[in-house]
Amino acid sequence: MKPLSFFALITTSICFTVTACTKTPVIPIQPIKPPVQPSAKPKIALVLGGGGAKGFAHVGVIKVLEKNGITPDLIVGTSSGSLVGSLYASGKSASELEDIATHVSNNELLDYSWSKQGFIEGIKLQNWVNTQVDNRPIEKLPIRFASVATDLTTKQKAVFDKGNTGLAVRASSSVYGVFVPPRINNKRYGDGGLTSLVPVQTAKQMGADVIIAVDVSSPPKNSHPQDFWALLDKTFAVIPNQANAAEIKWADVVIRPAVGDIGTTNTVAREATIKAGEIATLAKLSDIEQKIGKFQKLSIKKPLNH
Template sequence: MLAALLSCATAPKELPAVQKPARIAVVLGAGASKGFAHIGVLKILELNKIPIHMVVGTSVGSFVGSLYAYGYSPYELQTIAFALQKDDVADYILPDNGFIKGDKLENFVNKKVKYTPIDKFKVPFYAVTTNVQTGEEMAFGRGNTGKAVRASCSIPGIFQPPIISNNMYVDGGVVSPLAIDVARRYGADIVIAVDISSSLPSSAPSGTIETIMQAIDIMYSKIAAVQIKNADVVIRPKVGYIGSSDFSKRHEAIMEGEKAANE
């Protein structure tokens, strides 16, 4: 900004360039059931009339983000969240590279967006995944919405990794739980990052799933701490006390999102 002002001062005969409005992206981070907090954040951003020109989501961030980018209001998302049951999105199978198949999650999302492909959404949206074969981040910004969200949410060891165009994908949080770089790559000038991995529970996990999830949350937290340095605005809902597979605290998570966005 200073350089631009100095440039204008030294060249008074030149007409000032017409500045385009800044493109604002919201990046919704990974964090399983803690991700209900994203809805609370979106409620406050909308209440304050903050324009959102792009949404990037990883894991649960892609689930919430896809529905928002499609056109659901934050209040409609809250209604969907309160009605959501685990059985709506989890189809348990005998362990085979995961013990949740993922078809239910894919179908749930596709039904909610009326089978609209990502590239036809009202707001540009990117679902962040990890290509298991290359170890690279992959952001889906077009095509089958449910399949992209399924890939982004496929927590290793929990969900069967889906195959898309002969490539196997897992949770984007493995390499990019807070994909600020994706927002920048696709033209965001200002990035609002919602980090739900920064606070971790102090108690020991109980059971296999919770142990896996807490270990993954630790990984998310460490990677996100590096990624978040490139954000312009950081919102950190205090949801560390909510278990990764705990659907019973949806209301509390949404409230924490609202509180954090208001701070």
């Protein structure tokens, strides 16, 4: 066989190259796009303050928030705010809460006692709450929840974010001198309003990004309490307003329903209180949406960690 000429070698090499190129097409290099960071959703906390009979207004607040697609990731409550908050955290809708609020009777919540520590035992309230939440402990509720009470020995705030839901609400609602203080782990607890009427700081400590606080406190009427809700009102005559104002200022939005001297001994009065909550929340709705939107924009601007 004759050796291939230089020209033949070059020609053969080109043919192999062309053949290889036709079998493996060249893929153009695409420019690398920066990763798109999803819109950050803030952790929204709904803080429901104590206020006894005025706590029905919390239901109106929840109605408006639900209607506008604003669902809290965390609920923190004191006294009547703890009661309403626990039911909402259990998965009940605003309409279910309204139905309960307008139909629950004193007989379902009050059990009288001969104790020197108080004339209301509180066990009925505890059992009623547990029935409403399907006997689930706090940590098993669909929405994260915390109930704020007061350690009567240390006079310090106590936060219950796990354990018996009904017992935590009972502790938070146990007005000193009216309810027999429940014992939890050998400690006596009383109304959370004594140490944290609108527990904004608790929500902050639990990681909330946007805090919506509801303040339904106002001086109670100087009259003899005639129902469960009016009994809860007795605490708020001794709450230092300065302490409440100092804590509530840390909220992003504060809703103050005009509840004044609205009574709650009948369905019509309770409906009026719920309506007051709706009206006050509608007035603050744009502020709430603005705070949520502002958080999302700030989160998107943050650099990605690599």
